[in-house]
Amino acid sequence: MDYTIFAVAIxxxxxxxxxxxxxxxxxxxxxxxxxxxxxxxxxxxxTAVAEPEExxxxxxxxxxxxxxxxxxxxxxxxxxxxxxxxxGRLVRLRARLxxxxxxxxxxxxxxxxSDRLDEDAWEGIEDILVTSxxxxxxxxxxxxxxxxxxxxxxxxxxxxxRGLLREELLAQINPELDRAxxxxxxxxxxxxxxxxGVNGTGKTTSCGKLARVxxxxxxxxxxxxxxxxxxxAADQLETWGSRVGAPVxxxxxxxxxxxxxxxxxxxxxxxxxxxxxIDTAGRLHTKTGLMDELGKVKRVVxxxxxxxxxLLVLDATTGQNGLRQARVFAEVVxxxxxxxxxxxxxxxxxxxxxxxxxxxxPVKLVGLGEGPDDLAPFEPETFVDAILGEG
Amino acid sequence: MFxxxxxxxxxxxxxxxxxGRLSEEDINxxxxxxxxxxxxxxxxxxxxxxxxxxxxxxxxxxxxxxxLNPAQQVIKIVNEELIRILGGETREIRFAKNPxxxxxxxGLQGTGKTTLAGKLGLWLADERNTxxxxxxxxxxxxxxxxxxxxxxxxxxxxxxxQPGNGVGDPVEVARESIDYAQRNNxxxxxVDTAGRLGVDSEMxQQAADIRDAVRPDEILFVVDAMIGQDAVNTAQAFxxxxxxxxxxxxxxxxxxxxxxxxxxxxxxxxxxMFASTGxxxxxxxxxxxxxxxxxxxxMGDMLTLIEHAQKTFEESEVEKMASTLAxxxxxxxxxxxxxxxxxxRLGPISNLLGMMPGMGQMKExxxxxxxxxxxxxxxxxxxxxxxxxxxxxxxxxxxxxxxANGSGTxxxxxxxxxxxxxxxxxxxxxxxxxxxxxxxxxxxQSGGKKKAKAQAKKAKKGKQRSGNPLKAKQQEAExxxxxxxRQEEGGDQSSQLPPGLGGGAGAPQLPPGLGGGKxxxxxxxxxxxx
Numbered sequence: 001m002d003y004t005i006f007a008v009a010i011x012x013x014x015x016x017x018x019x020x021x022x023x024x025x026x027x028x029x030x031x032x033x034x035x036x037x038x039x040x041x042x043x044x045x046x047t048a049v050a051e052p053e054e055x056x057x058x059x060x061x062x063x064x065x066x067x068x069x070x071x072x073x074x075x076x077x078x079x080x081x082x083x084x085x086x087x088g089r090l091v092r093l094r095a096r097l098x099x100x101x102x103x104x105x106x107x108x109x110x111x112x113x114s115d116r117l118d119e120d121a122w123e124g125i126e127d128i129l130v131t132s133x134x135x136x137x138x139x140x141x142x143x144x145x146x147x148x149x150x151x152x153x154x155x156x157x158x159x160x161x162r163g164l165l166r167e168e169l170l171a172q173i174n175p176e177l178d179r180a181x182x183x184x185x186x187x188x189x190x191x192x193x194x195x196x197g198v199n200g201t202g203k204t205t206s207c208g209k210l211a212r213v214x215x216x217x218x219x220x221x222x223x224x225x226x227x228x229x230x231x232x233a234a235d236q237l238e239t240w241g242s243r244v245g246a247p248v249x250x251x252x253x254x255x256x257x258x259x260x261x262x263x264x265x266x267x268x269x270x271x272x273x274x275x276x277x278i279d280t281a282g283r284l285h286t287k288t289g290l291m292d293e294l295g296k297v298k299r300v301v302x303x304x305x306x307x308x309x310x311l312l313v314l315d316a317t318t319g320q321n322g323l324r325q326a327r328v329f330a331e332v333v334x335x336x337x338x339x340x341x342x343x344x345x346x347x348x349x350x351x352x353x354x355x356x357x358x359x360x361x362p363v364k365l366v367g368l369g370e371g372p373d374d375l376a377p378f379e380p381e382t383f384v385d386a387i388l389g390e391g
Numbered sequence: 392m393f394x395x396x397x398x399x400x401x402x403x404x405x406x407x408x409x410x411g412r413l414s415e416e417d418i419n420x421x422x423x424x425x426x427x428x429x430x431x432x433x434x435x436x437x438x439x440x441x442x443x444x445x446x447x448x449x450x451x452x453x454x455x456x457x458x459l460n461p462a463q464q465v466i467k468i469v470n471e472e473l474i475r476i477l478g479g480e481t482r483e484i485r486f487a488k489n490p491x492x493x494x495x496x497x498g499l500q501g502t503g504k505t506t507l508a509g510k511l512g513l514w515l516a517d518e519r520n521t522x523x524x525x526x527x528x529x530x531x532x533x534x535x536x537x538x539x540x541x542x543x544x545x546x547x548x549x550x551x552x553q554p555g556n557g558v559g560d561p562v563e564v565a566r567e568s569i570d571y572a573q574r575n576n577x578x579x580x581x582v583d584t585a586g587r588l589g590v591d592s593e594m595x596q597q598a599a600d601i602r603d604a605v606r607p608d609e610i611l612f613v614v615d616a617m618i619g620q621d622a623v624n625t626a627q628a629f630x631x632x633x634x635x636x637x638x639x640x641x642x643x644x645x646x647x648x649x650x651x652x653x654x655x656x657x658x659x660x661x662x663x664m665f666a667s668t669g670x671x672x673x674x675x676x677x678x679x680x681x682x683x684x685x686x687x688x689x690m691g692d693m694l695t696l697i698e699h700a701q702k703t704f705e706e707s708e709v710e711k712m713a714s715t716l717a718x719x720x721x722x723x724x725x726x727x728x729x730x731x732x733x734x735x736r737l738g739p740i741s742n743l744l745g746m747m748p749g750m751g752q753m754k755e756x757x758x759x760x761x762x763x764x765x766x767x768x769x770x771x772x773x774x775x776x777x778x779x780x781x782x783x784x785x786x787x788x789x790x791x792x793x794x795a796n797g798s799g800t801x802x803x804x805x806x807x808x809x810x811x812x813x814x815x816x817x818x819x820x821x822x823x824x825x826x827x828x829x830x831x832x833x834x835x836q837s838g839g840k841k842k843a844k845a846q847a848k849k850a851k852k853g854k855q856r857s858g859n860p861l862k863a864k865q866q867e868a869e870x871x872x873x874x875x876x877r878q879e880e881g882g883d884q885s886s887q888l889p890p891g892l893g894g895g896a897g898a899p900q901l902p903p904g905l906g907g908g909k910x911x912x913x914x915x916x917x918x919x920x921x
Contacts, residue, residue: 055861131436133619136427161567199642199670200501200615227742229670230507232533239532239556253540284645288762315501319433319619321647342500345588347621370500370530 033241122147132348133319138357142168166384172353175380176223177362177391181337182308183214190222190268191275192305194261196294196333197313201284202341206235207279208240208311208365209375215244216373219274224264225250226257226297227281243372247271257281257293258300265304276305285328298333299389313339316349326355335359340378341367418450421465432687434650435623438657445471470684477656478680482637482664487608490578491523491569495605497598497633498613499625500586503641505534507667508583509541510675511639515579516547523577525568527550527561527601530585538583538851547670548577559583561597566604582607591630598633610635611664614651615642622651623658630659637664640678646667652683708733722819724780724812728772731765740765770798771808783809 065100078204111124129139146168150161183191193210197203204227211221223241225234225248234250241248261278268276278295283290301307312335314322329335338356340349343366352363363378422443429439449468486492486597494511496504505528512522525544526549528534535555542549550568553559565582572580584601587594602610612635614622629635640652643666652663663678712733715726734740740762773796779786786794786809795802 127436130430131620133433133621136430198617198645199505202501205531218769230537231544232536235533235536236531242619284642286644286646315617317499317618317621317625319617319622319647319650320431321433321617321645322619324646325617342588344590345621346590346624347619 040158050184129350132350133322134350135320135323135354138172138350138354142172145171169384170380172357173380173384174356174362177356177360179337179362179364179378179380181210181311181364181377183219185274186306188269188272189305190265191308192265192271192278192301193275193309194278194280194298194301194307194310194333195311195313195339196280196329196335197282198284199230201313201315201318202339202367203227203280203282203313204236204240204279205370206276206339206341206365207237207313207374208243208374209367210365211240211246211277212244212372213375214275214277215246220271221246222264222268222271222273222276223248224261224276226260226264226277226278228253228255228257228260229281233279233281240372258297261297261301262304266299269305285325291328291332294329295332309337309364310335311339312361313341314349314351314355315341315347316343316351317345317347318351319355320351322351323354323358326359326361330359330361337362337364339363339365339367339375343367344369344374394416415451418447418465419451420700422447425465425469427655429650429689432650433617433619433622433654434687435620435654435658437623438654441657442472442476442653466688469498470688473653473684473687474680477652477663477683482662483677484664485608485636486578491572491580492578492609493569493582493605493607495584495602495607495610496580496613496639497584497610497629497635498586499588499615499618500531502586502613502615504528504586504613504669505537505541505583506670507611507639507641507665507675508538509545509547510667510672511581511665512542512547513545513672514675515533515581516545520579521577522547522579522581523568523572523575524549525557525565525580525582527557527560527565527568527582528585529553529555530557532556534583534585541672548575562600562604565601569605580605583827587780588665589625589632595628595632602633603866609637612655612661613641614638614655616640616649617642617645617647617650618651622654626655626659630661635661637662639665639667641667644670644674649683649685650687704733704736717823722816723779724772724775724783727812727815728769728780731769735759735762735765767798767800767804768808771795771800771805783812 064317106245111121111128111129124142125146126139129142130136134142149164149168153160153164163186176208181193184195185191193208195203195210207223211223214221223246225237227233227237228251231253234248234253238248238250247267249260249267251260257280264278265276278297278301280294283294298310299308310333312324312326312329318325326335326338338352338361340352343349356362366376366378368374368376425446426439426443428767429442430436434442446465446469449472450465481598484492484494496508498504515522524538524547526535526538528538533556535551535553539549539551550564550571552567553564561584568580568582569718582601582605584598585594587598589595610633611624612629614626618625638652638655640649640663643649656663663683666678667676668676668677712730715722715729756790771794774794775786779790779794791802791805795805798805
């Protein structure tokens with residue numbers, strides 16, 4: 001009978017609270033405004049007051065040992081590498097991409113090459129799209145679109161059908177979207193990039209790789225280790241930073257990530273760096289508290305500087321849950337781009353098709369391996385060509 | 392917008408109610424819905440095909456149960472079949488005859504191997520073992536440091552002779568660790584390896600070398616619940632590359648449905664041994680096939696909730712709560728405040744609601760429920776005098792204003808709370824009359840129904856109040872609830888349905904006492920999507 005009690009208790013609470021949602025919510029916008037404005041004002045001054053103290057600390061280089069912000073330069077013995085520039089990386093990495101996509105492309109072409117395009121063939125095409133995590137709805141739409149076109153044009157030859165399929169896939173990925181990562185500084189103000197995502201998708205690694213790309217393109221970069229939760233995440237970022245000579249702003253484990261992010265941006269503008277990359281802790285989109293924290297990080301950074309890019313790191317192996325992740329992250333921090341990682345495996349990353357369609361957020365970068373330079377700008381044409389096994 | 396499978400199927404069958412037997416057509420249309428549901432849950436396509444074929448086979452031969460409508464009958468089959476595949480043999484860690492027992496972790500990057508190593512260590516230590524964590528991930532920058540920190544948190548020693556970051560030979564580290572464990576009396580060695588891709592032959596070879604060096608008693612394949620269709624390829628690649636004895640599923644605290652569990656089990660036949668459900672080191676448990684089945688089908692997870700509650704609360708607290716609920720006196724705001732604080736200790740309210748059966752399709756609304764709303768309500772109640780809490784009827788206009796000012800809310804919020812509270816109070820009274828928990832033999836159904844009605848009424852009131860133009864929708868909700876209730880009456884006697892499967896069917900598998908009226912209320916709780 002104990003169990004019943006829980007059920008009843010939760011139910012009663014739910015009734016009252018749910019009622020609360022319907023009753024209180026609609027009014028909240030006007031009623032909540034004033035106290036909230038006050039709140040933010042309070043936190044703003046709080047941050048502003050705390051700030052100067054921390055800024056002074058790096059000023060005294062000898063005091064660096066005991067302070068919260070640790071200076072990077074002392075770790076000089078590591079040779080600073082100069083990574084290659086970013087241009088044309090995807091072409092160089094196409095071979096690797098082909099490894100993951102060949103089965104997909106081959107299977108499709110075999111189906112298309114058959115003499116008759118009957119029901120089974122179409123279903124086969126749909127199945128192949130589904131197996132690449134495109135999602136049932138998207139897959140059937142792509143196939144329907146293709147079917148209509150083939151019918152209208154009366155196309156029969158595999159070559160033409162293949163061309164149509166390429167078009168269809170491209171249309172789904174929408175090459176028109178602006179995929180440039182905005183990393184140029186605005187006058188004296190550095191560009192700010194925030195990297196977010198669920199646990200284990202490769203945020204820290206992507207931050208490190210992105211820093212390398214930028215350094216390779218001749219920029220100066222400051223890294224902010226706002227992942228104060230996971231064990232050794234800041235160390236991991238520091239290792240990446242030291243390889244390219246980018247300073248890493250970090251604090252003790254468990255520190256407020258928003259303050260780390262703020263410090264990183266402050267430091268970058270003081271030093272006149274071009275770009276700040278803020279690595280955040282991985283968080284599942286279902287954890288409301290953690291998502292609120294992420295929202296706070298962004299708000300706090302915005303007090304200092306506009307946030308130019310919020311990149312959501314999605315793992316290519318992610319299935320249909322990727323869409324929900326993207327949706328929630330978009331709501332909380334308004335993501336502006338997607339980094340698709342681990343595309344060098346067997347996973348096809350088809351989930352991006354759905355994500356792009358629903359949220360209109362373009363994939364901007366792809367991660368293609370563990371090597372430090374395996375991050376490339378996303379090029380839809382090359383991507384689709386690689387899927388279809390061309391060139 | 393994902394509907395639950397049970398709802399989808401119910402809609403498929405609305406026109407078919409009353410039919411005596413599942414026709415071929417019924418089976419086919421159901422099969423399509425199940426296929427979609429499974430694909431949405433990331434079960435791999437080939438697995439879905441096999442699975443559907445099996446279901447069809449069984450559905451054709453199935454005796455018609457008079458207690459179940461066709462939809463419930465099919466779901467029952469699907470659920471049983473899922474549990475059969477996922478469960479099969481459940482097994483525990485095989486400990487070696489001569490210690491140390493070696494457990495090796497392998498998997499893709501970012502699935503949570505290092506964290507799992509710590510959790511496993513803590514779990515084993517709790518069972519009176521003396522585990523040793525071995526840092527054989529020398530690939531990823533600072534993975535060794537991470538394991539050290541995790542080990543420190545779990546209070547489990549870590550063997551890390553190499554600094555990592557690409558330096559050192561993991562095979563050598565693994566080999567040395569065995570000697571080290573023997574010398575230092577560790578009876579279990581957990582080897583954390585680097586994440587690797589199935590197609591990376593070099594890294595797979597390294598994993599195989601580590602395996603040969605330590606001859607593990609168990610190799611655990613660590614996979615994250617969010618993985619999509621690629622699960623089959625990866626699982627197969629690792630099976631061919633290193634082989635594994637069991638699977639550990641991580642990140643189950645998200646809302647991914649975890650179809651991969653089914654795919655991997657089906658393709659490789661390896662059982663799923665552990666489930667990891669959170670970022671804390673204690674969030675780790677043996678795998679429960681029945682829960683996973685419900686999860687894949689999006690049917691709520693009442694049992695987890697109950698277990699969680701058992702862990703969180705003291706016996707005395709529960710008794711106290713039970714006595715307040717059962718006592719003759721009216722339910723007061725103080726009781727409510729106390730209940731709310733207890734429920735809060737179970738975790739964010741949205742998570743709790745998510746675990747309730749039939750709530751899947753309310754995900755959006757649940758997502759809107761913020762724990763801050765609870766705080767606000769608590770603030771309102773705390774701004775009342777004890778007299779007001781005992782008897783909210785005395786709260787008049789000026790008292791309302793005072794309460795609103797005191798709690799920093801609006802008078803209308805206070806109004807809303809008080810009105811809702813009266814409804815809840817009425818409901819509690821009805822429940823006590825109709826079938827109070829703990830009074831055996833009482834048909835809970837009637838109480839439940841009344842409650843549901845009260846609920847519907849309440850929601851409606853809420854709408855009118857807020858000027859929300861959703862009245863039409865609301866009426867539909869009532870109709871739907873009515874419909875469902877009628878269906879439930881049919882299914883009420885059935886005793887084989889999985890927990891949380893809409894309807895009165897939720898009861899039988901649940902512990903005694905949770906039967907009867909409670910479950911149907913919860914499923915009536917949902918509003919239909921448009």
